[in-house]
Amino acid sequence: MLTGATVLASSSDGMAAKAAEAQVDGPAPDLASMQREKVALVDPPFVHPHEQATKATPGIKEFRLVIEEKPLVIDQDGTTYPAMTFNGTVPGPLMVVHEGDYVELTLVNPDTNAMQHNIDFHAATGGLGGGALTLINPGEQTVLRFKATRAGVFVYHCAPGGPMIPWHVVSGMNGAIMVLPREGLKDEAGNSLRYDRIYYIGEQDFYLPRDSKGVFKSYASPGDGYEEIMEVMTKLVPSHVVFNGAAGALTGDKAMAAKVGETVLIVHSQANRDSRPHLIGGHGDHVWEQGKFDNPPAKNLETWLVRGGSAAAALYKFRQPGIYAYVNHNLIEAVILGATAHFMVEGDWNDDLMKQVSAPGPIPA
Template sequence: MRFFPAVLALLLVLPACAPAPDAGAWKTQSDPEIVSFDLANAQEVTQELVAPPFLPEHEQVASGPPRIVNIRLEIIEREVEIAPGVFVWQMAFNNSVPGPIPVVFQWDWVDLTLVNTTTDTVRFGRAENQLAHNIDFHASTGALGGGELTVVSPGQEVGLLWRAQKAGVFVYHCAPGGEMVPYHVVTGGNGAIMVLPREGLRDGYGNPLQYDRAFYFGEQDYYVPMNADGTSRRYGNFVEQMPDMLEVMRGLVPTHIAFNGSYGALTQDIRLEAEVGETVLLIHSQANNPSYPHLIGGHGDWVWPDGKFNNRPDEGLESWDVVAGGTAAAVYTFQQAGTYAYLNHNLIKAFLFDAKAFIHVSGEWDDEIMTNTFTPRPVGGG
């Protein structure tokens, strides 16, 4: 096919004249005054962290200039029964797996005190720490996410100040180097931080989006050394467990998978509740393996598959992705009463293991959304 020079020239010009993608209109650039706000003028506040699946008290829209948000994380080596008769020495932030999820706004500063606890200094439960630890914030910039600047031995604490330049949910984890990195991560040394856009969340059309509740699900894979008779081995401390667990880890096949640290944590131990008409923010992290969240009986009304709030969210998803070492976030407005299962839709991990949670929703049932046309009866028995 031959193109006349004038037609060819027009074709070459057309892309340059095409309108900008509407995603450009959806996004808003950060206010230069906020970006350049002086640290010396920032107000300090302290955020009291809570154990997941819950989030600390927080605003959804920033009400002033960037602040310095003080948080404290204590590292605890502890033995936990993760499933009936199965004991693991965990590395837990603030005595929780996953660790707490701080909530700040984009362009705030995070002022962390990281404590490697001992029996004399622990505030949460009991500590028998023997190893050095640190923290790598995927949300931060420089020095291995802070890992290079935060190595602490038992009985020590360290401070780290960093600026939250990117909006979204980001993993953090212990990363002391070499084989210690995966060992600390798969024994529970991970969590997430949520960095909200200063103007709050927006749907795919750019409209403000508020949530009534938020739950944080941390999916954890374990590599438990087992005896020949199928029982799990038990160890005296975190260090003693390590050589055998590293051997299991080299096979890349988890022996146990759970939401929020242990089997039954979010189906039996902790009751998650919501009401019809409420919008719930569902936050998911997996520090070591991919995951595929799904809400049985519901959807992701708006989903940030990579957990990054300055990207346009996807609408109406049935399942979504969490990459290894990453996160996802979704909002859903519950329309029907009942018990919903939120799970990894690799159903083997959900049901043969325990990568699932229940959300109990109270309220009225709407027959116009769903109802039986007839109840079970003999075939043909009309």
């Protein structure tokens, strides 16, 4: 099981995978007899406890998301954005199930909110990904169930219709779900791959207008900022591009921890724009750039692409200690607009991999 960000490996055989395949393609099972599990979600970049591989037959995984409309501080200058969120975080929590499981989501729109909301799961089949069945007013809740028929990492987001769709998405209403193969991750040759830790990075573009003095505007509620924010949005030039809701959200004392010799799975989503993740000083040992685990992973990538409206997954085994910057390699967005995170890696230095042969000094005459 995974605790916080640390995963203990679990074994599996082919029986559960075959059972899941039969459920995907065969007659509907008796849901009343299926095992249910209530899953407590955690705030990104962390991920709730889960098995990497499972021998269990498919079951029903119960999740709960509460929609919160609230201001968020999005940079180190204290700039606030009138955000809309799932469970109060940007991105919303990462959900993890296995292929063949049923996802049963309770979506809650408290009466303290002002707007309609819903949820579109890119992992789901039919009904606008669930968006057509989950539109709820303030003071309402609904329950959606869908079968996880495809393995991979997928975006979910709010999609209430028309111009509300991009506005809600770029106001923070997006997250991801990971559907693991029942036998766990595999390399291109079918060998098992496991991770010691998992982190979820949700990249977010914000579009805040400035006043006549060049200062970012603030709004008491999302609705108050709608017209001016929409005007900035239609120019397609974000004011901020950040990881996990704010510039600096995953740096300094909030850096993601790891140790030399540990393998880390990085799930990265972008619900609206393309991104180019790059781990400075490291690589993508195995990368599912398109986010789908039935496809063989690419190997040894320096930079990979996360297409707008999708998620990717990358495995890397850390080999040296130190601070690793994880960036969107549009370096303007990384350095100036905020799309930078840090990994803090503990362990012993390996001179064979890198060594300073001579310290900086004067050029010899």
